[in-house]
Amino acid sequence: MPELRSRTRRNRASGIPNPNHNPITRQPLEKLTARTPQRRRTVQNRKNSKVERNAIGVGERNTVKDGLVLETRSFREREGHEHQELKLFREGVGERAMDEYDSGGRSADKGPGAEDEGSTAPLPEKVQVGGSPFYKIEKKLGKGGFGQVYVGRRVSPTNANERTGANAIEVALKFEHRSSKGCNYGPPYEWQVYNALGGSHGVPRVHYKGRQGDYYIMVMDMLGPSLWDVWNNNSHTMSIEMVACIAIEAISILEKMHSRGYVHGDVKPENFLLGPPGTPEEKKLFLVDLGLATRWRDSSTGQHVEYDQRPDVFRGTVRYASVHAHLGRTGSRRDDLESLAYTLIFLLRGRLPWQGYQGENKGFLVCKKKMATSPETLCCFCPQPFRQFVEYVVNLKFDEEPNYAKYISLFDGIVGPNPDIRPINTEGAQKLICQVGQKRGRLTMEEEDDEQPKKKIRMGMPATQWISVYNARRPMKQRYHYNVADVRLSQHIDKGNEDGLFISSVASCSNLWALIMDAGTGFTAQVFELSPYFLHKEWIMEQWEKNYYISAIAGANNGSSLVVMSKGTQYLQQSYKVSDSFPFKWINKKWREGFYVTAMATAGSRWAIVMSRGAGFSDQVVELDFLYPSEGIHRRWDSGYRITSTAATWDQAAFVLSVPRRKPADETQETLRTSAFPSTHVKEKWAKNLYIASICYGRTLSMFIDMFIARLGLQHSYFFSKCTLPEWFYDSALASGCITMLKISPIVQDLDIFPVLRSLTKSSMIFMFIWIGYRQFECFDQ
Numbered sequence: 001m002p003e004l005r006s007r008t009r010r011n012r013a014s015g016i017p018n019p020n021h022n023p024i025t026r027q028p029l030e031k032l033t034a035r036t037p038q039r040r041r042t043v044q045n046r047k048n049s050k051v052e053r054n055a056i057g058v059g060e061r062n063t064v065k066d067g068l069v070l071e072t073r074s075f076r077e078r079e080g081h082e083h084q085e086l087k088l089f090r091e092g093v094g095e096r097a098m099d100e101y102d103s104g105g106r107s108a109d110k111g112p113g114a115e116d117e118g119s120t121a122p123l124p125e126k127v128q129v130g131g132s133p134f135y136k137i138e139k140k141l142g143k144g145g146f147g148q149v150y151v152g153r154r155v156s157p158t159n160a161n162e163r164t165g166a167n168a169i170e171v172a173l174k175f176e177h178r179s180s181k182g183c184n185y186g187p188p189y190e191w192q193v194y195n196a197l198g199g200s201h202g203v204p205r206v207h208y209k210g211r212q213g214d215y216y217i218m219v220m221d222m223l224g225p226s227l228w229d230v231w232n233n234n235s236h237t238m239s240i241e242m243v244a245c246i247a248i249e250a251i252s253i254l255e256k257m258h259s260r261g262y263v264h265g266d267v268k269p270e271n272f273l274l275g276p277p278g279t280p281e282e283k284k285l286f287l288v289d290l291g292l293a294t295r296w297r298d299s300s301t302g303q304h305v306e307y308d309q310r311p312d313v314f315r316g317t318v319r320y321a322s323v324h325a326h327l328g329r330t331g332s333r334r335d336d337l338e339s340l341a342y343t344l345i346f347l348l349r350g351r352l353p354w355q356g357y358q359g360e361n362k363g364f365l366v367c368k369k370k371m372a373t374s375p376e377t378l379c380c381f382c383p384q385p386f387r388q389f390v391e392y393v394v395n396l397k398f399d400e401e402p403n404y405a406k407y408i409s410l411f412d413g414i415v416g417p418n419p420d421i422r423p424i425n426t427e428g429a430q431k432l433i434c435q436v437g438q439k440r441g442r443l444t445m446e447e448e449d450d451e452q453p454k455k456k457i458r459m460g461m462p463a464t465q466w467i468s469v470y471n472a473r474r475p476m477k478q479r480y481h482y483n484v485a486d487v488r489l490s491q492h493i494d495k496g497n498e499d500g501l502f503i504s505s506v507a508s509c510s511n512l513w514a515l516i517m518d519a520g521t522g523f524t525a526q527v528f529e530l531s532p533y534f535l536h537k538e539w540i541m542e543q544w545e546k547n548y549y550i551s552a553i554a555g556a557n558n559g560s561s562l563v564v565m566s567k568g569t570q571y572l573q574q575s576y577k578v579s580d581s582f583p584f585k586w587i588n589k590k591w592r593e594g595f596y597v598t599a600m601a602t603a604g605s606r607w608a609i610v611m612s613r614g615a616g617f618s619d620q621v622v623e624l625d626f627l628y629p630s631e632g633i634h635r636r637w638d639s640g641y642r643i644t645s646t647a648a649t650w651d652q653a654a655f656v657l658s659v660p661r662r663k664p665a666d667e668t669q670e671t672l673r674t675s676a677f678p679s680t681h682v683k684e685k686w687a688k689n690l691y692i693a694s695i696c697y698g699r700t701l702s703m704f705i706d707m708f709i710a711r712l713g714l715q716h717s718y719f720f721s722k723c724t725l726p727e728w729f730y731d732s733a734l735a736s737g738c739i740t741m742l743k744i745s746p747i748v749q750d751l752d753i754f755p756v757l758r759s760l761t762k763s764s765m766i767f768m769f770i771w772i773g774y775r776q777f778e779c780f781d782q
Helices: 043-051 189-197 227-233 240-259 333-349 362-372 384-394 404-410 427-436 445-450 486-498 537-545 584-592 630-638 679-686 704-712 716-722 735-744 753-759 762-776
Strands: 003-008 024-026 057-061 135-144 147-154 170-177 206-212 215-221 272-274 285-287 462-472 478-484 502-509 512-518 525-531 549-555 561-567 573-579 596-603 606-613 617-625 642-648 653-660 669-674 690-701 778-781
Touching: 135 170, 189 206, 189 215, 227 272, 227 333, 240 285, 240 333, 240 384, 240 404, 240 427, 333 384, 384 404, 462 642, 462 679, 478 486, 478 679, 478 690, 486 502, 486 512, 486 525, 502 525, 502 561, 512 690, 525 537, 537 561, 549 573, 549 606, 573 584, 584 606, 584 617, 596 617, 596 653, 596 690, 617 630, 630 653, 642 669, 653 690, 669 679, 669 690, 679 690
Parallel strands: 502 549, 502 690, 549 596, 596 642, 642 690
Antiparallel strands: 003 573, 024 525, 057 478, 135 147, 147 170, 170 215, 206 215, 272 285, 462 669, 462 690, 478 512, 502 512, 525 561, 549 561, 573 606, 596 606, 617 653, 642 653, 669 778
């Protein structure tokens, strides 16, 4: 169960029994005058450092000189930020178990049971809204998060031959109960979207709408089967040409919708419908269900909406949602295209790698798997254009304009030359390509190759690294220790206290500790405890009674923790929580109460979050990702935020960014990611008056494969087509990396790479890949 503890500042302490175990505890030490003595280096110290098996790193900043700052970030005063009233809802839990060929399930758009709120109110036998003819309700077509859809047969038809349009004999009637969450403020939000997109290519026509009794009703064109129905009724298969035509037309539909300023938010096979069978539109593709559509472009300013992340908010369908939707980021055009990519691969291969997860943490597991699946692995055995499309869309930035014409051109080579006999009508896509440029016609692969290589964000190969954050400070003394065993903690802390230093940050790697001590904390006294518990609440509460507050925490993989508590902080009240998952809902609740995150730590997969009143912040946000969230951090920097806390598990990395109430004179902040403790780089930062503000060890992004590929211009599909390898190799995220490593290795440069690959076992390949990666990888983000 999660631990939740809170206290307020008190004037006197009350006795609390000591714990049964015997933790290492440091008694208070009154603040000493901060001086800058000469560095002590004795022969004995050098001998001791060599004797220790895990070389204990010690660094100290003694003398300071003025230096140039690499990058200064101008932190503008935050403008009045209004949260958009987006129709975003959390994912419902307790879904029924789905068999292998079940549909992807309902959209996670409302709370559990929300779609059933109107089920007790009977539907009217006949419908007439907004001046429409009378319709008799017949069979049910479907049900989703935003209502129910029925067949409506026109009473006393004037022309029995009309099958589409306002006078059609059969129409689709969409009902939404007035008490449903989508109708809290009147007519359904979806109506606004249909009004804005009226007449857009690929969006079904709404002929009438209005309220009758307890229901809001839309009268729409009757359409044909969904793509999921077609796939399911065709023995769970679909031809390559059919899927390629779907890709071409779906991209054009999304382009038209995006040009109107909207993103769909729930792209999946169930929401793509064909036209009515037996009509001229039977091969035309339509995109339905706009209940989750949101604006990516502000209607008043015409600018892109602001970036934000709310990890407790999910929109879409788990199977097809973009990674950004899983992580609660503001929806943009890239999300629709990523969902389309998953839709295409599902129709082509019949299954996605993340199908089959169940339980309350299904969304977490699915998102983790998506992040760990490279485009090469996802599109294994698929024609090259599908892999290229996936690579393009998963690497789009938040506000980047997609190159729709280029995406369409990828599939030109695998569809028939005559558009009239294609299985899907692609007329809309042809118009789009013509609009891009009459002279160019369509993009070619040669034009694509001439473009500047784009940095790939998701390679499917994460790594664990040291993440260190540096702030510009006035010259001061700072010292670091790393690879410190439990028994050596007191020795290093005592020595630092003697020199006027207090602990400002702590971290753990491989059950060894890292300490950052400096003279700029402002603390007057400090205690610490090394405990086998994560966290030891009795000791923390005892120190709270003595007016000590948590100023730094760290957890180890074995479940132990190091808690540092200090006097002289500006905190007025403090609370912490230990949870098996990142507790954003609790953080959001405490924000409303005036608390801010002031420390974070992890132990294995568990999180500990400390929040304090009086922290000196005016606003705070969280960036949570399965990889290092470089784009999000840079956007927050540009909006005036600075990283104030970091923590990472083996799966996720979290960064808390804050706006200080008192603006510092120099707002420069840099981050550094390294495979080993950044002892060398720290000294370089010190020379520029940049000091470690926080540090942690955990999940980031492995970039070295991408750099090698960019240098060599390698095409993974070439290697895959040249050799026959074990089945496990194709499903492994190591495949492309191992091929690249062997290709560039001086040892095998003059050898045939493929016999070497065939001779490798899975374990030896993994070992080789990890070893080379560790030696090669060091990544900066400044």
